Amino acid sequence: MIVMSAGPTTVSREKLDYMMKNSTNTDIDKNYITIHRETEALISKLVNTNAKSFVMLGEAILGLEAACSSLIEEGDRVLVIHNGFFGYGFKYFIEMYGGIPVMLEMDYTKGLNKDILDEYLKKDSDFKFATLVHCETPSGIMNPIDEICSLLQDYGVLSIVDAVSSIGGEFIDFDKFKIDVLIGGSQKCLSVPSGLTLITISETAESIVLNRKTPIKSYYCNFKNHLEKSGSREFPYTMNDSLIYGLNISLKNILDTDYVSIHKEFGERVRNAFIKSGLKLYPKSHFSNTVTTVLLPDNITDVEIVDRMVQKGVFISPGVGHLEGKTIRIGHMGDNLDENMIIETLKALDEVFLEKNIVLECSLTESFMKYNVFF
Numbered sequence: 001m002i003v004m005s006a007g008p009t010t011v012s013r014e015k016l017d018y019m020m021k022n023s024t025n026t027d028i029d030k031n032y033i034t035i036h037r038e039t040e041a042l043i044s045k046l047v048n049t050n051a052k053s054f055v056m057l058g059e060a061i062l063g064l065e066a067a068c069s070s071l072i073e074e075g076d077r078v079l080v081i082h083n084g085f086f087g088y089g090f091k092y093f094i095e096m097y098g099g100i101p102v103m104l105e106m107d108y109t110k111g112l113n114k115d116i117l118d119e120y121l122k123k124d125s126d127f128k129f130a131t132l133v134h135c136e137t138p139s140g141i142m143n144p145i146d147e148i149c150s151l152l153q154d155y156g157v158l159s160i161v162d163a164v165s166s167i168g169g170e171f172i173d174f175d176k177f178k179i180d181v182l183i184g185g186s187q188k189c190l191s192v193p194s195g196l197t198l199i200t201i202s203e204t205a206e207s208i209v210l211n212r213k214t215p216i217k218s219y220y221c222n223f224k225n226h227l228e229k230s231g232s233r234e235f236p237y238t239m240n241d242s243l244i245y246g247l248n249i250s251l252k253n254i255l256d257t258d259y260v261s262i263h264k265e266f267g268e269r270v271r272n273a274f275i276k277s278g279l280k281l282y283p284k285s286h287f288s289n290t291v292t293t294v295l296l297p298d299n300i301t302d303v304e305i306v307d308r309m310v311q312k313g314v315f316i317s318p319g320v321g322h323l324e325g326k327t328i329r330i331g332h333m334g335d336n337l338d339e340n341m342i343i344e345t346l347k348a349l350d351e352v353f354l355e356k357n358i359v360l361e362c363s364l365t366e367s368f369m370k371y372n373v374f375f
Contacts, residue, residue, distance in 0.1 A: 001310075004345045006137050006291045006317040006331040007165060008187040008194050010338075011246070015192065019246040026239040033233050036244050042251040043198050046167065047182060049174035052206065054226040055247070056197040057240055060164040060185025062221065063197035067131075067160045067181050068093035070209045070216055070223035075100065076128040079157065081117065081148065083108050084136030085321035086162055094131070097217055102127065108139065108322070111286025114147040121155045129158035129180065129205075134172075135165035137188075138320035140293030140329065141283045142170060146177040153178040158205055164188055167198065168254050169263045169290040169333045180205040189263070189290055190254070191334030192246040199223065263289040266332045266342070273346060273368040278361035282327055290333035293323070300356055301325045308355070312348040342368065 003010045026032050036055070043053035056062055068090070072078065076099045082088040083106040094101040104120055106112055112132065130152050134145050149159040158180040163172060167182070168189035174182055184190070184198035201209075201223065209216075209223045216222045225236035267289030274281060274294050282293040296302060302318035305328050309316050319327035332342065346364040353360055 002314045002341050002344055004330055004332075004336055004341060005315045006188075006329045007185075007333075009189075009191045009331055009333060010335040010341070011191055011193060012335045015246045015249055015335075018249045019193075019242040021242070021245055023241050026241050027233075027235065029241075030233075032239075032241050032244070035248055036235075036239065039244055039248045039251065042248065042255065043184070044174075044200060046251060046255060047172045047174040047200055048176070049200060051174055051200055051202055052227070052230055053198065053200040054223075054230060055239075055244065056199060056226065057195065057237065057243075058197055058220070059187070059194050060183060060197045063164075063183035063185070063199055064090065064162060065093045065096075066197070066199075066218070066221035066223060067183060068099065069097050069218045069221040071129060071158075071160070071181070071205065072097040072099040073212060073214050074098040077102055077126060079104055079127040079130035081106070081112060081130055081132040083110070083112055083139075083143070084133060084141060085138045085323075086136060087131070087133040088321075090131035090160075090162075099128075107284075109141075109282065109284045111141055112143045112148050114144065114151055117148060117151055121151070121157070125155040125157060127157045129160055131160045131162075133162040134167075134170065135163070135288050135290055137165040137288075137291055138293065138323055138327075138329070139282055140288045140291050141286050142166065142288040142290075143286060145179065146173070149180075150178045158202075158208075165288070165290055165333070168250075168259060171260045174200055174202075186243065186247055186250075188331075189259075189333040190247065190250045191336070192243060192250050195240060195243050196247055198247075199226070201227070262337055263333060266337050267292070269368050269371045270330055270332050270342065272371045273364045276362050276367040277364050282323065290331065292330045292332065293319075293327050294329070295327055297358055300358065302328050304356065305349075305352055308352045309348055312351065314345050314348045316345065316349075 186196035
């Protein structure tokens with residue numbers, strides 16, 4: 001099967017082989033502990049900071065919940081800035097841990113707007129922190145977190161950023177962007193199997209976690225357990241050495257490449273193929289270079305396309321949330337950035353559209369192959 005979904009993504013043979021090292025006792029094996037702490041340092045390097053990073057064992061939704069669990073105390077007001085499915089979803093974790101979510105909705109077809117946020121904060125900036133998403137995977141939008149987080153800091157509001165579908169694919173400068181908590185995942189641009197959450201945290205946010213008035217209402221969803229053991233030979237629970245080995249080699253490989261330009265090139269080529277074919281992209285601005293979301297004609301559903309693609313040996317993603325049934329998504333990130341894999345995917349899509357009597361203005365495959373990108 002060719003995996004071109006919006007995550008999980010393809011895992012290279014090199015990483016799979018590296019992950020097959022003999023498992024040991026991760027609490028005792030000094031070599032593992034060294035690799036684990038090196039991996040955390042590589043996460044910080046990837047996002048251009050000396051701030052602390054740590055790894056939690058669990059799929060990246062764990063990080064969204066743990067950020068809320070660790071920072072919220074009863075009655076805290078939290079600004080939920082949303083222009084998509086996952087941005088809105090922070091609301092539920094905030095409520096779960098006693099916070100008061102205040103919703104700021106922006107245009108779901110465009111990137112977050114700094115000016116709208118500025119006008120809002122002029123009237124009300126009494127928030128402990130704000131939540132937002134870098135790449136809204138369902139809609140294929142890459143939000144300008146540099147502008148948004150910097151503005152939030154000007155008003156004394158901390159920021160929690162879901163970067164699950166962007167870390168390792170888009171440029172992130174944790175310090176210059178003024179981010180307080182950055183959440184990543186192993187299964188998207190990093191192309192490691194699902195099961196790891198990556199956290200980078202500012203000194204300000206760390207101080208809030210360590211100096212709470214009330215205990216954190218969770219053990220597993222708890223940053224404090226990791227921060228107190230940072231740099232030591234101890235972990236809050238038994239880690240997964242295979243996944244850490246895979247993440248370690250993935251981070252090293254990414255840091256040895258111009259990964260931002262590579263993702264930009266493939267992103268533009270895939271978007272161009274769909275535009276030339278006459279199909280419409282869902283976003284109107286701030287296109288993601290890691291995932292493309294395509295609107296479907298009214299006479300066909302995403303499930304019909306996705307199921308037929310599976311029969312042809314290719315995984316792509318259906319719509320999610322308000323886009324369920326209306327869109328398909330191609331994940332061009334991490335180890336999915338293989339020209340032959342993308343060509344095979346587009347060939348299969350060309351065939352499926354033909355079978356479903358959807359007439360395209362030109363071949364997706366040919367448009368992708370002919371388009372050149374110059375930087």
